[in-house]
Amino acid sequence: xxxxTFILGDFHLGIDIILIREINRSKVVTPIPGAPPFIKxxxxxxxxxxxxxxxxxxxxxDETDSVITGKNGQPIRPFNVILKTHDEVHRLNKASAEKCxxxxxxxxxxxxxxxxxxxxxxxxxxxxxxxxxISVDFVEGVVEFKDNLLVLLNMASIFGIDANDDTN
Numbered sequence: 001x002x003x004x005t006f007i008l009g010d011f012h013l014g015i016d017i018i019l020i021r022e023i024n025r026s027k028v029v030t031p032i033p034g035a036p037p038f039i040k041x042x043x044x045x046x047x048x049x050x051x052x053x054x055x056x057x058x059x060x061x062d063e064t065d066s067v068i069t070g071k072n073g074q075p076i077r078p079f080n081v082i083l084k085t086h087d088e089v090h091r092l093n094k095a096s097a098e099k100c101x102x103x104x105x106x107x108x109x110x111x112x113x114x115x116x117x118x119x120x121x122x123x124x125x126x127x128x129x130x131x132x133x134i135s136v137d138f139v140e141g142v143v144e145f146k147d148n149l150l151v152l153l154n155m156a157s158i159f160g161i162d163a164n165d166d167t168n
């Protein structure tokens with residue numbers, strides 16, 4: 001499995017690369033009145049409307065964790081990781097489509113981009129029950145990575161979709 005990694009605060013996170021459509025720098029985001037606080041707003045990318053999640057807020061981090069500054073003290077613009085829809089993933093790889101239950105285009109904001117890693121299933125360990133900073137429901141597994149742990153995210157859970165729910 002190929003995994004795209006990124007950094008959010010002090011965490012190294014990753015998702016299956018087959019889920020990613022594109023990565024770009026922050027663009028103009030239109031707020032959505034009445035949306036939960038973890039919905040940053042909407043983006044228009046080449047005529048497609050993308051719902052953009054603030055991943056830090058979705059993970060329940062407080063506002064002080066939200067702003068990363070560069071060496072000059074200025075805030076660093078986050079990256080937007082735009083994900084494919086279920087139909088797009090299904091056309092590429094039917095086996096991976098179970099990881100992608102959302103039908104509408106979505107994206108998430110991350111602080112920094114990392115590497116692309118090739119992982120075997122044997123390298124992925126289950127998330128510890130006492131994982132701090134991230135709900136265990138949002139974790140697909142963990143992998144040893146650069147003297148640290150890489151947390152593999154369960155994107156369906158982050159987007160509030162139960163993979164066992166046939167109504168989606």
